[in-house]
Amino acid sequence: MAWARTLLAAGPAVLLATSSGHAEIRIGSAAPLTGTMAWFGEQHERGVDMAVAEINQAGGLLGQPIEVVVVDDYCDGEQAIAAAGKLIAAEVVFVAGHLCSGAAIPASGLYEEAGIISISGTATNPKLTEQGYRNVFRVVNRDSEQARLAGVYLAEQWADAQIGILHDGTVYGQDLADATRTQLNEHGVKEAHFGQITPGQTEYAETVSALEEGGIEVLFYGGYTAEAALIARHAHERDYDLQLFGGDNLNSEYFQRVAGPGAEGVRFVSMADPRRHEAAAPVVAKFRAQGYEPEGFTLYGYAVVQVWAQAVERAGRFEADAVAEALRRNEFDTVLGRLGFDDKGDVTGISSFIWYVWSDSGYHPADE
Numbered sequence: 001m002a003w004a005r006t007l008l009a010a011g012p013a014v015l016l017a018t019s020s021g022h023a024e025i026r027i028g029s030a031a032p033l034t035g036t037m038a039w040f041g042e043q044h045e046r047g048v049d050m051a052v053a054e055i056n057q058a059g060g061l062l063g064q065p066i067e068v069v070v071v072d073d074y075c076d077g078e079q080a081i082a083a084a085g086k087l088i089a090a091e092v093v094f095v096a097g098h099l100c101s102g103a104a105i106p107a108s109g110l111y112e113e114a115g116i117i118s119i120s121g122t123a124t125n126p127k128l129t130e131q132g133y134r135n136v137f138r139v140v141n142r143d144s145e146q147a148r149l150a151g152v153y154l155a156e157q158w159a160d161a162q163i164g165i166l167h168d169g170t171v172y173g174q175d176l177a178d179a180t181r182t183q184l185n186e187h188g189v190k191e192a193h194f195g196q197i198t199p200g201q202t203e204y205a206e207t208v209s210a211l212e213e214g215g216i217e218v219l220f221y222g223g224y225t226a227e228a229a230l231i232a233r234h235a236h237e238r239d240y241d242l243q244l245f246g247g248d249n250l251n252s253e254y255f256q257r258v259a260g261p262g263a264e265g266v267r268f269v270s271m272a273d274p275r276r277h278e279a280a281a282p283v284v285a286k287f288r289a290q291g292y293e294p295e296g297f298t299l300y301g302y303a304v305v306q307v308w309a310q311a312v313e314r315a316g317r318f319e320a321d322a323v324a325e326a327l328r329r330n331e332f333d334t335v336l337g338r339l340g341f342d343d344k345g346d347v348t349g350i351s352s353f354i355w356y357v358w359s360d361s362g363y364h365p366a367d368e
Contacts, residue, residue, distance in 0.1 A: 024067045025060075025318060027052070027305075028087035028116075030080070030097030030107065033072035036200065036226040039254040040099055040297055044121065045070065047294070047301025048096050050287065051309070061309050062318070073107070075100040075224075077171075084110040092116060093318045096304045099297070101125030101143075102171035108136045115320045117327075119308055121300030124248065125175050129344040135320050137327055137345040139303050139336060143176050146247055146269040146353040150220060151183020153355070154245070161243075164193040164216035166207075166231075168223030173199075176247050177222030192216060199227055208234040211242065220245045229258030236262030243267075248353070252296040256358060263358040267366060272351040274299040280335035303334040 029048045031041035048068060056065050069090050071083035080103030087095055088110060095111055095118040098104040104123035111118040112133040120128065120138040124146070129136060154163060163184070167177035174196075181191060193216055197207055208231055211219060219242055221228045228246050235242040236259075243265070250268035259266070274280050280299055287294040294302075308323070310332045315322035331340040331349065339349040355366035 025064050026067050026069050026090055026092045027308075028090070028092040028095040028097070029068050029070045029301075030073050030083055030087065030095055030103070031099040031301075032075040032103075033070070035074050037075040037100065037224060039225070039252060040122070040249070041072070041075075043252070043294075043296045043298040044097065044099050044301040046287070046292060047121070047298045047303070048305055050283065051302045051305035055305070055309055061312055062316070073098050073100070073103045075103055077102050077106045080104070080107045081110065083107070088114045088116065093320070094118070094308050094323075096121070096301060096308070098123060100170075100172060101128060101175070104128050105131075105171060108133060111135060117308065117320050117323050119304045121304040122297050123172075125171050127171075127175075129346045133345070134324050137341055137347075139300060139307060139334070139339060139347050139350075140271060141350075141352055142346065143172070143247075144179055147176055147179030148183050149269050149353050149355070150180045150245060150247070152187060154180075154218065154220060155184050155187035155189045158218045158243075159189050161217040162192040162215045163189065164195075164211055164214070164219045165191050166195050166197055166219060166221050166223070168199040168227055169196050170199065170223060172247075172249075173221075173223030175222075177220070180220055180222065197223075197227060199223065201227075202230075203234065204230050205234050207231065208238060208240065208242075211235075212238065212240045216242065218243045218245070222247060223249070225249045225252060225255050226258060229255045229263070232259040232262035232266055234262075236260070236264075245269075250358075251356065251363065253362070256362070259358075264360060266358045268356055268358075268363075269353045270356055271300075272354055273356075273365075274303075274336050277335060277337055279333065279337060283335050299335045303336045306334045307332045307339070 031044040033041045073080040073083040084107040099122045101123040124143040126142045167173040246268040248270035251270040256263040311326040314326040337350045356363045357366045
């Protein structure tokens with residue numbers, strides 16, 4: 001059975017007649033496919049595509065093939081609203097995404113109103129599931145958890161150092177920085193500097209110079225990959241011994257490509273690498289056989305489709321109310337492990353955030 005993927009320009013109907021006589025169910029996939037976050041969007045899309053292809057190869061879902069309608073939200077709130085509108089017009093029954101919190105949060109209200117299930121594999125801002133929506137879920141832990149881990153670690157291990165905290169002003173980055181700062185302060189340590197950068201610039205040499213002149217020895221950065229990598233790169237070029245910490249967006253080889261030797265020793269908090277799960281081994285092997293390493297958020301994109309498909313099977317139909325009920329009442333075996341959801345739509349049952357450290361061979365758990 002063929003697998004279909006459409007980059008929107010979308011048509012109006014959910015059920016599409018095919019030459020084989022089957023009806024096709026449309027689902028949406030929303031992620032940044034252009035811009036500085038396109039690297040992570042590709043990971044998401046790879047995961048979604050693999051999961052859908054496997055469903056279709058096995059005969060479809062409830063006997064019907066799945067078509068993926070893909071939209072580019074640029075990791076931006078306004079563009080996410082426009083992208084969501086396209087998916088709603090295409091009458092998708094489910095959305096895998098959005099990837100960025102700043103895109104997922106505004107789009108979620110539109111999906112809720114339209115009666116569409118949305119499941120994010122990567123949006124960690126607490127607000128996403130604090131809105132009281134019944135159709136919104138995520139398979140990733142919240143920023144509050146990684147902020148707690150980061151703040152406590154900095155307070156316990158670096159209390160005598162000059163600690164700086166920067167963020168990029170995004171929903172994800174600012175919330176992570178604010179929450180980390182709160183945790184640090186609650187443990188009796190006051191940061192020496194707290195500030196914001198403008199994302200999307202080609203260099204941050206002045207920012208790094210100001211940090212060095214201010215005597216900052218340790219920096220926690222709340223924000224996305226490109227800017228963190230440039231800060232690490234500039235610090236290395238200046239022979240500035242800055243210990244950089246960050247959040248889960250540093251878990252891609254893109255960070256190392258941009259940071260170069262400056263990536264060495266950088267630590268970040270991220271979800272436990274699902275490639276290490278026994279349940280993920282067959283899927284990881286399949287990706288590698290295709291010449292693709294499923295790092296970062298790839299398997300989270302896969303899991304989003306995987307858990308939705310299992311919920312549809314439990315419900316016996318595609319309607320959002322029934323699928324949402326199945327998601328909340330059951331546990332699901334996925335590449336991330338066995339998981340469920342609480343009443344808010346937050347994931348339960350899977351491992352929490354841990355520390356990773358970059359070396360010239362890639363990143364690995366800091367305790368190894």
